[in-house]
Amino acid sequence: MLTRLLSGDTPRSGLLTALLLIVLISLAFAPFLFPGTKSLETAARICIFIVLVASYDLLLGYTGIVSFAHTMFFGIGAYGTALALSATGPTYTSLIWGTVAGAVVAAVFALIIGLFSLRVKAIFFAMVTLAVASAFAVLVSQMSWLTGGEDGLNYRIPRELTPAFKLIDEKILDVRINGKLMAYYLVFFVSAILFLVMLRIVNSPFGRTLKAVRDNAFRAEAIGYRVVWYRTTATVLSAVMAALAGSLLAIWLRYTGPATTLSMEIMIDILLMVVIGGMGTLYGAVLGATLFILAQTYLQNLMGVAAEATSALPFVSTLVAPERWLLWLGVLFILSVYFFPTGIVGRLRAGRA
Amino acid sequence: MVAKEHPILETRDLTIRFGGHVAVDHVSCSFDRGTLTAIVGPNGAGKTTYFNLISGQLTATSGSVLLNGETITRMSVPERTDRGIGRAFQLTNLFPTLSVRENVRLVAQAKAGKGFDLFSVAESHVELLERADHVLSEVRLIDQADQIVSALPHGDQRKLEVALLIALGPQVLMFDEPTAGMSVDEVPVILELIQKLKADMDRTILLVEHKMDVIRSLADRIIVLHNGELVADGDPAEVIALSIVQEAYLGKAPEASGEAA
Amino acid sequence: EDIKIAHVYGKTGPFEAYAKQSHTGLMMGLEYATDGTMEVDGRKLVVIEKDTQLKPDIGKAALAEAYGDDEVDIAVGPVSSGVALAMLPVAEEYEKLLIVEPAVADSITGANWNRYIFRTSRNSSQDAISNAVALGQEGVSIATLAQDYAFGRDGVAAFKEALEGTGAKLVFEEYAPTDTKDFTANAQRVFDALKDEPGRKFLFVIWAGGGNPISKIKAMEPERFGVEIATGGNILAAMKAYKELPGMEGATYYYYEIPKNPVNDWLVAEHQKRFDAPPDFFTAGGMSAGIAIVEAIRKAGSTDTEELIAAMEGMEFETPKGKMVFRAEDHQALQPMYHFKIKVDPDVEWGIPELVRELKIEDMNIPIRNQ
Amino acid sequence: MADNLLSLSGVHTHIGPYHILQGVDLTVPVGGVTVLLGRNGAGKTTTLRTIMGLWTASKGDVRFEDHVITRLSTPEISRRGIAFVPEDMGIFTDLTVGENMLLAAANGPIDDKRLAWIKELFPPIGTFWNSSAGTLSGGQKQMLSVARAIIEPRRLILIDEPTKGLAPAIIKAMTDALRELKETDTTILLVEQNFAMASSIGDTVAVMDDGRIIHSGSMAELAGDAALQEKLMGLSLEAHQ
Amino acid sequence: MSETSIKPRIEKVPLSEQFFQKLPVMLVPFLAVAGLIAIGNPASWLTLTVAGLAMGMMIFIMASGLTVVFGLMDVINFGHGAFVAVGAFVGFTVLAWLAGWTTSPSVIMNLAAVLIAILVAMAITGLLGLAFERVIVMPVYGEHLKQILVTMGGLIVAQQMIYVVWGPDELHLSRPEAFQGSWVIGEAAIEKYRLVAVGIGLALFVAMRHILKNTKIGLLVRAGVENGEMVEALGYRIRRLFLIVFMTGSALAGLGGVMWGLYQETITAHMGSEIMVLVFIVVIIGGLGSVEGCFIGAMLVGLLANYTAFLAPKVALISTIALMVAILMWRPQGLYPVVKAK
Numbered sequence A: 001m002l003t004r005l006l007s008g009d010t011p012r013s014g015l016l017t018a019l020l021l022i023v024l025i026s027l028a029f030a031p032f033l034f035p036g037t038k039s040l041e042t043a044a045r046i047c048i049f050i051v052l053v054a055s056y057d058l059l060l061g062y063t064g065i066v067s068f069a070h071t072m073f074f075g076i077g078a079y080g081t082a083l084a085l086s087a088t089g090p091t092y093t094s095l096i097w098g099t100v101a102g103a104v105v106a107a108v109f110a111l112i113i114g115l116f117s118l119r120v121k122a123i124f125f126a127m128v129t130l131a132v133a134s135a136f137a138v139l140v141s142q143m144s145w146l147t148g149g150e151d152g153l154n155y156r157i158p159r160e161l162t163p164a165f166k167l168i169d170e171k172i173l174d175v176r177i178n179g180k181l182m183a184y185y186l187v188f189f190v191s192a193i194l195f196l197v198m199l200r201i202v203n204s205p206f207g208r209t210l211k212a213v214r215d216n217a218f219r220a221e222a223i224g225y226r227v228v229w230y231r232t233t234a235t236v237l238s239a240v241m242a243a244l245a246g247s248l249l250a251i252w253l254r255y256t257g258p259a260t261t262l263s264m265e266i267m268i269d270i271l272l273m274v275v276i277g278g279m280g281t282l283y284g285a286v287l288g289a290t291l292f293i294l295a296q297t298y299l300q301n302l303m304g305v306a307a308e309a310t311s312a313l314p315f316v317s318t319l320v321a322p323e324r325w326l327l328w329l330g331v332l333f334i335l336s337v338y339f340f341p342t343g344i345v346g347r348l349r350a351g352r353a
Numbered sequence B: 001m002v003a004k005e006h007p008i009l010e011t012r013d014l015t016i017r018f019g020g021h022v023a024v025d026h027v028s029c030s031f032d033r034g035t036l037t038a039i040v041g042p043n044g045a046g047k048t049t050y051f052n053l054i055s056g057q058l059t060a061t062s063g064s065v066l067l068n069g070e071t072i073t074r075m076s077v078p079e080r081t082d083r084g085i086g087r088a089f090q091l092t093n094l095f096p097t098l099s100v101r102e103n104v105r106l107v108a109q110a111k112a113g114k115g116f117d118l119f120s121v122a123e124s125h126v127e128l129l130e131r132a133d134h135v136l137s138e139v140r141l142i143d144q145a146d147q148i149v150s151a152l153p154h155g156d157q158r159k160l161e162v163a164l165l166i167a168l169g170p171q172v173l174m175f176d177e178p179t180a181g182m183s184v185d186e187v188p189v190i191l192e193l194i195q196k197l198k199a200d201m202d203r204t205i206l207l208v209e210h211k212m213d214v215i216r217s218l219a220d221r222i223i224v225l226h227n228g229e230l231v232a233d234g235d236p237a238e239v240i241a242l243s244i245v246q247e248a249y250l251g252k253a254p255e256a257s258g259e260a261a
Numbered sequence C: 001e002d003i004k005i006a007h008v009y010g011k012t013g014p015f016e017a018y019a020k021q022s023h024t025g026l027m028m029g030l031e032y033a034t035d036g037t038m039e040v041d042g043r044k045l046v047v048i049e050k051d052t053q054l055k056p057d058i059g060k061a062a063l064a065e066a067y068g069d070d071e072v073d074i075a076v077g078p079v080s081s082g083v084a085l086a087m088l089p090v091a092e093e094y095e096k097l098l099i100v101e102p103a104v105a106d107s108i109t110g111a112n113w114n115r116y117i118f119r120t121s122r123n124s125s126q127d128a129i130s131n132a133v134a135l136g137q138e139g140v141s142i143a144t145l146a147q148d149y150a151f152g153r154d155g156v157a158a159f160k161e162a163l164e165g166t167g168a169k170l171v172f173e174e175y176a177p178t179d180t181k182d183f184t185a186n187a188q189r190v191f192d193a194l195k196d197e198p199g200r201k202f203l204f205v206i207w208a209g210g211g212n213p214i215s216k217i218k219a220m221e222p223e224r225f226g227v228e229i230a231t232g233g234n235i236l237a238a239m240k241a242y243k244e245l246p247g248m249e250g251a252t253y254y255y256y257e258i259p260k261n262p263v264n265d266w267l268v269a270e271h272q273k274r275f276d277a278p279p280d281f282f283t284a285g286g287m288s289a290g291i292a293i294v295e296a297i298r299k300a301g302s303t304d305t306e307e308l309i310a311a312m313e314g315m316e317f318e319t320p321k322g323k324m325v326f327r328a329e330d331h332q333a334l335q336p337m338y339h340f341k342i343k344v345d346p347d348v349e350w351g352i353p354e355l356v357r358e359l360k361i362e363d364m365n366i367p368i369r370n371q
Numbered sequence D: 001m002a003d004n005l006l007s008l009s010g011v012h013t014h015i016g017p018y019h020i021l022q023g024v025d026l027t028v029p030v031g032g033v034t035v036l037l038g039r040n041g042a043g044k045t046t047t048l049r050t051i052m053g054l055w056t057a058s059k060g061d062v063r064f065e066d067h068v069i070t071r072l073s074t075p076e077i078s079r080r081g082i083a084f085v086p087e088d089m090g091i092f093t094d095l096t097v098g099e100n101m102l103l104a105a106a107n108g109p110i111d112d113k114r115l116a117w118i119k120e121l122f123p124p125i126g127t128f129w130n131s132s133a134g135t136l137s138g139g140q141k142q143m144l145s146v147a148r149a150i151i152e153p154r155r156l157i158l159i160d161e162p163t164k165g166l167a168p169a170i171i172k173a174m175t176d177a178l179r180e181l182k183e184t185d186t187t188i189l190l191v192e193q194n195f196a197m198a199s200s201i202g203d204t205v206a207v208m209d210d211g212r213i214i215h216s217g218s219m220a221e222l223a224g225d226a227a228l229q230e231k232l233m234g235l236s237l238e239a240h241q
Numbered sequence E: 001m002s003e004t005s006i007k008p009r010i011e012k013v014p015l016s017e018q019f020f021q022k023l024p025v026m027l028v029p030f031l032a033v034a035g036l037i038a039i040g041n042p043a044s045w046l047t048l049t050v051a052g053l054a055m056g057m058m059i060f061i062m063a064s065g066l067t068v069v070f071g072l073m074d075v076i077n078f079g080h081g082a083f084v085a086v087g088a089f090v091g092f093t094v095l096a097w098l099a100g101w102t103t104s105p106s107v108i109m110n111l112a113a114v115l116i117a118i119l120v121a122m123a124i125t126g127l128l129g130l131a132f133e134r135v136i137v138m139p140v141y142g143e144h145l146k147q148i149l150v151t152m153g154g155l156i157v158a159q160q161m162i163y164v165v166w167g168p169d170e171l172h173l174s175r176p177e178a179f180q181g182s183w184v185i186g187e188a189a190i191e192k193y194r195l196v197a198v199g200i201g202l203a204l205f206v207a208m209r210h211i212l213k214n215t216k217i218g219l220l221v222r223a224g225v226e227n228g229e230m231v232e233a234l235g236y237r238i239r240r241l242f243l244i245v246f247m248t249g250s251a252l253a254g255l256g257g258v259m260w261g262l263y264q265e266t267i268t269a270h271m272g273s274e275i276m277v278l279v280f281i282v283v284i285i286g287g288l289g290s291v292e293g294c295f296i297g298a299m300l301v302g303l304l305a306n307y308t309a310f311l312a313p314k315v316a317l318i319s320t321i322a323l324m325v326a327i328l329m330w331r332p333q334g335l336y337p338v339v340k341a342k
Ligand SMILES: Nc1ncnc2c1ncn2[C@@H]1O[C@H](COP(=O)(O)OP(=O)(O)OP(=O)(O)O)[C@@H](O)[C@H]1O
Pocket: B018, B021, B023, B041, B042, B043, B044, B045, B046, B047, B048, B049, B050, B090, D128, D135, D136, D137, D138, D139, D140, D165, D167, E008
C-alpha cells in the first residue's frame, strides 16, 4: 500500500527514510509541535517549495533541461489565483477558477517555450528562458493596472481560511483551531498530493523515458521516442505543477507580487535546493527545500548571536553581522555544491552501499 | 499483398552534400527481405552517412529512401523507427547512467508504444521486463542486467548495442562495424549473434565491416561505396575480386594510383 | 511591563543604506522624546529589529511574528512600498498599530489603508505636489520623465493634478522602463516636445532608486533648447550627482541644513557627534516615527490599540521637520516641504539644496485617497 | 641499460579504488617497434596512460632516457619527446583538421616537407584540411590522430590501437608509415589487436594480462612459435570466460 | 607511397549560400539605414545612432570577457557581473585619489587619471579572477549547472564584500572634465564620453581579434575544453592557460566596470548583475566564443534599443529579446558560432 502510494520509489536508504519521516511528521504536525507564527510560516513555505522544487527537478533532474523560467510559471499560478480573488471576491469559486486559469496559462506558455527548445541548444535555451523570464517580470511590473506592479496584489481569501474564523473556541494543545490552521492544512495536503502525483509521473513509463532522453536524446530518437514531445510534455507538466505551487503561495500569503514569485533570486534558490537535495530524485527536493528554507529563515538569527560573541574582533564582527547573512548564504552555495556533488540523497544512498 | 512487390528497402539516387562535399552520391540500391548485405569501402567512403540517411539521422539533399514502397525520405528518426528501421552505431551509443536492463526495457517500451503512459508505475508493466530479460539472456548479458552501463567493459557494451537492436525487432537491421576495437576472442560472440538473427528471423540486415573474413562468413551480397558512389554490387567472391576493391579498398594492387586532391 | 516596538525593515538588500538611516533615526527619536531615559510613563522601551530582506512575503511574516510571537505593541517600517502594502493587512488582522516609515506609495494611506495604519513619511502626492508648487508658474512649460511603473505614473498623475491652477502647462509625459540604461532616446523625445515652447521650460524627473537619468540627460546639453532639469531631493549620496546641476530647482522632503527648530538642531549636532556625518533623509524620517510613538503613548496613557488610535488621530508632534499632524481621515502625517535651488560648494561633496521657500502644510492641498 | 629508451619497473597504478596495473615491468629498446598485446581489459591502455602521466603510478618507476619521469606532469613528459595517440583518438572535434595539426606542432610552425609526407600517407588530411574534424568518418579521425603524433619528430610514440575501424588499404598505409618512422630514429610502442599487422612490423613484443606482463621477447620468436601463441591466446581466452 | 586515393567529389558552394554566410556583417548598416528611414530627422538619427553605437561598445567591452570565458572555456560565469562592479569600485576609488587630475582642465591629465584607474581596476579584477578560478571554478569545469550555482554564490559573496569594503552607500563620481558634455553638430549632440567608449571598444576589438586569429591561444583553449588530457599530451600546460584566460576575462570585466561606472557616474554593488542579462543576450546573439559576433551583436542591441525607445517606447522593453529570438530562429547557434553550443 505504502509502496504503491510512493509508486514503488522507496527512499532506499535507512537514514534517508528516517530524515524524510522526520520532515513529514514535522510538517504534518507543525502547528502543534512548533507553535508560533514564524514556524507556521516556515512550515507552509517548506511545503510549497517542496512542490516547486520537485516540479523543477522534473525538468532539470529527469529531463536534463536547464530553464530559468520556472519562477515565471510559479508567478503565473500565483497571479492567476490572486487576480481571480481580487477581481471577484473571496469565494471558493474564484479561488478555484483562478487556480485553474493560472495552470492553463502556464501550460500554454510552457508549450510555446518548449517548442522553441526544438530549435536551440541546451545552453542557449537556458539563456533564452533567462531573458524571457526577466522580460516577463518587467511586463508584470509595468502592467500595474492589472497586476499591481511592483507593489503586487493584496486580497482576501475565503473567510474559513483566515485567522478570524474560529473552528472551535477552545485551544487544542495550546493551539488555536482557526482558519489559519485550516489554510495550513490545505497547503500541506495539496502539497502532499501534488508530490505524490509527481512521484508517480517520474516512475511511470513516461518518467523513465524522460531519463532516457536526458541521458542520450540522440539514441532515444533512434529507438523511436519523439524527443521533442517528451521534452515539451515535461516542460508543460512541470510548469503546471509550478503554477499550482504558486496558487498555494497566493492563498497562503494573501499577497502576490513580483518579489515573492518572479524574482531571479527565487530561481536561484530553487536551483540550489535541487542541487543540495540531489538532482533526479524527488526526495532530494524534500530535503533540499527543507534545509534551505530553514537556513534562510534562521541563519540571520544565528549570525546575530555570532556577531555578539565576536563583537570584540572588529573585522570578524562586521563579517558575521546579521546584515551580512547573504555573504554566508553565498559561501553556503559554494560549499554545498562542493560537498554534495550528488546531493544529500546521492550521498546517503551511496553511503548505504 | 502489395508489399510483396517491393523490395523491403530501396534508395533512389540518394545524395547528400555537406557544403560542397558530396558524401553520398546518387546511390540507388535495393535490399530484399531475408538477406544480409555487407557494405564495404575505404574510410570516408560514405558508409556511415548512407546509414544515417536511411535511418534518418541525416536528411538527403536529393533522392529518396523507400521502405516497403513507401517514401520515408523526409521522415524523422522516430517515424522511421516506428515503420521498422533499426540500427546500431559505429561508436557505442547507449544510455550510460541507466542499468543494462533499463536500456533494453526502454526499447521494449518504445516498441509497445507506452512512452506516454503518465500515471502507471513502470515496474508494473511486467511484460516489458520479461521481454528485456529474454533479450538479455539471448545475448548472454543477463548476469550483468543490473549493472550501470558506463561501468560495462567495451565488449559488453557492443553486445548491448546489438541487444537494443534485437529488442526493437525492426524489419531492417543495420550494423556499423560491430566488432571494431574488440579483441579477437570477443569477435565470434557478436558474429554468432548476427548469424542467429539472420537465421532466426526473416529480417533484412545491412552490415558495415572492414574485416574481410567476417564479411566472407556472413554476407549474401556485397556493395562497395567509393567517394560516395556505389561502384560495385554483387556476390561476395566476385566483388572482392574486382580490381577497384582490390586497389582502393584492400590496397593489393602493386602500382600507386594518384595523389591527394 | 516593557513597551515593545518592532522595527520591521529591509536591513539587507539594495536599500541597506536607507535602512541604516531609518533605524538610527528611530532610535534617536525615541531617545530624544524620552530625554534619553528610553522610558515612557515608567515603562521601558524595547526595540526588536526584523529584516524584511525587501521581500513582501518575508516582511509579512516578520510583522506577523512581531505581533503574534513577540507581542509587540507597535511596529514601525518598512523601507519599500511593496513590502509595506503586503504588511498592511497583517496589522488589521492582529489589530495592532503599524507606523509606516519611510515607504511612500500613496495607496498605503489610500486604497489599501486600514485604520491601524499611520504614516510619518511623506507620500508620493506630497512629493509631487510640493514640486508642482515649487515649479508651477504662469508661462512655464513642463515635461516629465518617470519610471514606467506604478510609482512613476502615480507621481506624474499627482504632479499633473497639482499643476492645474498654477498656470504652468504640462506638455509631455515620457516614461522609461526602470532598467533603462540609455536615456538618449527619451531625452531626444522630450527635447523635440519642448524645444518650440515659449517661456521657461522644465524637464521634471521622477526617479526612484538607482540608474538616475539626470546626469545623462545633462550630458546632452539640454541648455541648447533652453530646457532646465528639475527634480526632487534625495539622500546625500545621490545628491553628489547634483553637483553638476547648479541652479536646479525642485522640492525636497528634508535636508539637514534647512529646517530650523530645536529637534533638528539636536539631531544634527548629536548625529555629527556620534557618526561624524550629518543626518540624512531617512534619519529624519525615522526620528519622526520615534517621536510620534512616544508622544502617542504619552497622550493615550496606555498601549492599548484603540486608545492609541484615538490619541493619534489629529495628533500634532514636533519633528526634525517641524510640526507634523496625523490627519484623522487617512492617518497621513501632513508636514512641510522645502522648495530648493542647488548651490555648488567645492568643499561639499554634494550639490547643496538651498532653501528658496518653505512649503507649509497649508500651502499644499494633499488629497485624501482612502475613501 | 643504455639501449632501452623507456623502461617500466614494478609499476602499480590505481584508478579510484581499483588496482589496475599490478607491477608492470616493460622495456622498450631504442629505435624499434615494441608491440603490446593482450585481451580487452588487460591494462594496455592504462600502461600507456601511466607512461604519459595521465595516471600516476602509485609504486614503481618509469624511466625515459635514463631519467625518472614517473611523477612529471603530462606536458613535461610530452616535451621530453613522447607523443601519444590515445585509444579514443582524442580529436578536437570543434576545430578543423588543420587546426588540429597546428596544435600538434607544439614547438613551432609546421614543417612543410613533413606535412607533405603526411598528406601523402593519409590523403584525407589534405582533402579535409579546412573541415571540422568532428565531421570526419571514423577511419579518417584515426588517421588524423596518428598524423598529429608524427607532425614533429619525436623520440617515442605511444600508439593505442591505431588500426581499429580502418580499411585494409589504410592499415597497410599505416604500417608503412610506422616502418618509415622507425627509419627516422623514432621508437614506437604500439598497442594492437590486429596480430597480423603487429607481427609484420614489431621487433619486440610484450603480452599483458590482468595488469601484468606475462610474456616478453622478440616478435620473430612469438610469430614463429604457434605453441607459444596458443598458450598466450588460450590463456587470455580462458581468463576471459 | 600510398596505394589509395580518396578523392571526394567537391562541388562549388552556391553563391547564394556564401552570401548567406556573410550576411550578419550587413545587419548593422542595414539597421542604421532602416532607422534613418523610420526616424526621418537626420539630427535625431545621428544623435541616436552614435549613442547607440557607443552603448553597444560599452556592452561589448563587458561582454568580451564573458564571451571568451563562456565561449572558449565553456564556463558560465555569473560572477562576471561582480567583476564589473568591483572594477567600477576600484576605478572610482583610484579616480577619487586622483581628484586633482580629473578636475584639471588638461585633457592629458584627465586621460592619464582614467588610464591609471583602468589599469588598477584591471589588475585587481584580474587577481580576483585568479582566486575565483582556483577556488570556485576549477572544481566544476565541464558542469554547467554547478558552474551556474558556484559562480552565483561567488557573485553574492563578491557583492557582499563590496558592502564590507566600501559600505552600503552607492558611490558617485563625476566624469573627468574633458569627458563631460557633448559636441553639438547642428541639432545633434554627440557626447564626448561616448566617443571615448567607441575608441576603447574598437581598440579592444582589434586587439582581441588579432590575438585570437594570429596565435594559438584561442585554439588551445577550445581544444583544452573538449579534451584537456590530449592538449596536455601535446605538451601544453592547459591549467595555466585556463587560468590566464580566466584572469583576462575578469580583467576585461574590470575594464568594462570602469567604463560603465564612468558612464553611469553612480555605482552600486548590484550594477554588474543588473546588466548581466543584456550582456548574456549579446554573447548569445553573437555566437559562443565569437569576438566578431559579440561585437556585431552589441552594436545591434545598442542601435535597436535606441531606435525603438525613440519610435515606440513601449516596444523598447522587448526589442532586445525579440532580436535575440529572431536571430536564434535564423541561426540557432548565434551569428558566428566559434564553439558549438552543447
Ligand atoms: N556532418 C558532416 N558534415 C560534413 N562532412 C561530413 C559529415 N558527416 C560525414 N561527413 C563526411 O562524409 C564523408 C563520409 O563519411 P562516413 O562517416 O560516411 O564514412 P565511412 O564510410 O563511414 O568511413 P569509416 O569507415 O571511416 O567509418 C567523410 O569524408 C566525412 O568527412
